[in-house]
Amino acid sequence: MSVTIKEVAALAGVSPSTVSRTCKDHPSISRQTKEKVRRAMDQLGYEPNFQASSLATQNSRTIGIILPPSERETYENAFYLEAVRGISILCNQRQYINTVITGKDESELLQVIKTTVRNGLAEGFIVLYSREQDPVVNYLYEEGLLYVLVGKAFRNANQTIYVDNDNVLAGREAAQYLISLGHRKIGYLSGDHSLLYTGDRKSGYMLALAENNIPFRPEYCVETSFLSGAENPGLRDLLKQPDRPTAFVASDDILASYLEQLCVGMNITVPEELSVISFNNSLFARMAKPPLTSIDINSFQLGSEAAAQMISHIENPNLLATKTIVPHYIVKRGSCIERAETENE
Amino acid sequence: MSVTIKEVAALAGVSPSTVSRTCKDHPSISRQTKEKVRRAMDQLGYEPNFQASSLATQNSRTIGIILPPSERETYENAFYLEAVRGISILCNQRQYINTVITGKDESELLQVIKTTVRNGLAEGFIVLYSREQDPVVNYLYEEGLLYVLVGKAFRNANQTIYVDNDNVLAGREAAQYLISLGHRKIGYLSGDHSLLYTGDRKSGYMLALAENNIPFRPEYCVETSFLSGAENPGLRDLLKQPDRPTAFVASDDILASYLEQLCVGMNITVPEELSVISFNNSLFARMAKPPLTSIDINSFQLGSEAAAQMISHIENPNLLATKTIVPHYIVKRGSCIERAETENE
DNA sequence: CATATAAAAGCAACCGTTTGCATTAAAATG
DNA sequence: CATTTTAATGCAAACGGTTGCTTTTATATG
DSSP, rough: OOOHHHHHHHHHHHHHHHHHHHTOTTTSSSSSHHHHHHHHHHHTTTOOOOOHHHHHTTOEEEEEEOOOOOOOGGGGHHHHHHHHHHHHHHHHHTTTTEEEOOOOHHHHHHHHHHHHHHTTTOSSSOOOOTTTTTTTHHHHHHOOEEEEEEEEOSSSSTEEEEEEEHHHHHHHHHHHHHHHTTOOOOEEEOTTTTTTHHHHHHHHHHHHHHHHTTOOGGGGGGOBBBGGGGGGGGHHHHHHHHTSSEEEEESHHHHHHHHHHHHHHTTOOTTTOOOOESSSSOHHHSSSOOOOOOEOOOHHHHHHHHHHHHHHHHOOOOOOEEEEEEEOEOOOOTTTTOOOOOTTT | OOOHHHHHHHHHSSSSSHHHHHHHTTTTTTTTHHHHHHHHEEEEEEEHHHHHHHHHTTOOOOEEOOOOOOGGGGGGGGHHHHHHHHHHHHHHTTTTTHHHHHSSSSSHHHHHHHHHHHHHHSEEEEEOOOOOTTHHHHHHHHTTOOOEESSSSSSSSSSSSEEOOOOOHHHHHHHHHHTOOOOOOOOEEEEEBHHHHHHHHHHHHHHHHHHHOOOGGGEEEEOOOOGTOOOTHHHHHHHHTTTOOOOOOOSSSHHHHHHHHHHHHTTOOTTOOOOEESSSSOHHHHHHHSSSSSEEEOOHHHHHHHHHHHHHHHHTTTTTOOOOEEEEEEETTOOOOOOOOTTTO
8 A cells, every 4th residue: 555664674775673763763773874764765755654653652642632511502612613723733743633522411421531541542631621520530530541631720730731821810910901991890700610710710800809909899790601591680680780890800702792782781881881801802702892802812822732731741751740821812802991980989 | 551352362262363353243253152252351341452453454443624724713603613523423432533634724734634644644534614616625536535525515516425404495494584574675695605505595595585586686695704804895885775675694693693783883673674594503693682593504413424424435435425414494583573564565 | 803892773573453264163965 | 974065263464663682783992
């Protein structure tokens, strides 16, 4: 079929092992020989056989990408595909294979992961979400499997490799930005709190308040899960109050966009009466009315860094667990303005 | 490391080849022997080694998933991730591996595909987009590689395996629905026309008009590429006209959502003054104000059917190219109502 | 100059399955 | 009962690299 190492060896007049070692640039092959071999490889158009080398080295060069168990909404978040793209770009470059793993619920997902492991279908896993008490991560940890977490490690932080944004800092900057615009009454709107980034961003928000001597008001923090249909009245109630926030940090563009729409219905103008800042810088941010000032978290890079970590740990198993922080940046649009002066302060 | 076929053979008191044939349920092994072997496999917890069998059968059991070359917007479309999930679920079930392939532009993408092919990293490819004159598809076709297209085949339709919606029908039903609500002046709003589904949906729209003896008015059809920033004035101009459409078919939720926003700015109420129907049933449809009536195209199933086709063609190479049509369904929300009676008809 | 040492290349076993062909055992046939 | 046919199993050579160890060759040492 295609050209093998033996044919190259024959043409170059050396043994197959010499060809193999030349490919890896093994030091015990002389420069002259290497050049001779490389010429032969070029001439024949040699490409190493992935399967054969996987078998010989007992290394599948395959990375499993674990998506969260499906609840349809989650996937509307462009984050996942961007991260997958980041991973795949790196895999493509380094001649790795990536295989996405998904399941309709947690137990199916776990099942698939187990058979993937048993069949040696993946060398390691990149987990694209992080939440408290996740059975998948627990399994990977307990089995001593190689994995990297995109997001924050809930426990065993020192033993797990993870790639994340500095969500505390991001939350702090978001709130600080609003504060710098003169806002004092700032709310925090979040979705599913089991996803860890939510909490981090909130911590950052609280930190910024504290740094500016603004008392934290728990009644300004609402958690809504409108995506799953269950509209909770908390947010609406809060907006009705005369003492409502003049600005909001929303943990996500989709939520922020929802907030803006709610405001329209309640005759609250954004940004004049309410400033909004959010995260992810997705298309929702651009499509929102007014377009949202949003913190871009570099999803693509989160993916590619995770893949890079994965590969270096595969190739160098005694590396220690590292954490990688991917920078974020604020994209200013029309949803935040200076707080209008009011008489009551 | 893990348990091999030889250990199973030893325990069962047969040869390795018998074990191998038992796994494939080969007819020339007696039932008694098979049972004996299966017991041994269970007892040892045997799992076949993927790499070894790939090597021996010269079959990598790996499917490449080709994403369109990146223009950031494209990926905001939840379609891709859903399709990937559909593919991956099937791959996971059938012990296949899927590897996503992407590149920042067409030439990089092509490059990656070529090395993937050369290294035997994929058995076949699923192309997740279809446009006219696509170099990637041309390459795959000319090299005689196995691929399945999600979307419509631009040429060589009879030789290519593809999985698609009946977009003509979907477009027709969308328009027909508006017509059934009494609309006669119906516009068509589309994005990038090089993506083939756009044209099909438009054909369906035209068909519905014709079937109802409604003259087709080209001035009612606008193509906008607002996502790439280039806002074209055509749509706005059309909406300003007194004789503007009373309803729109939009080729995509994102566009429809944009249209609704434009209407707000122009004091046109949706759906009272303008009904809108669109496609994809994404989160954008649910988030839009008012929420969009949209045709769900079953992205997930498009992916899983494509994977199923791929696998059956890998395992049975002399199968003829088939096309698979995945059904769509309309999801009615608040963006379409009966046309208000007006005096001029 | 003989010998120790280092550098370069080759040998051959191995990774775990698959599969064509040979072999054996059992059943059918003359 | 000998012989052909059929069914069931085993043998051993692939598949294409990798790698520990040995052999060869070149260089340094006493």
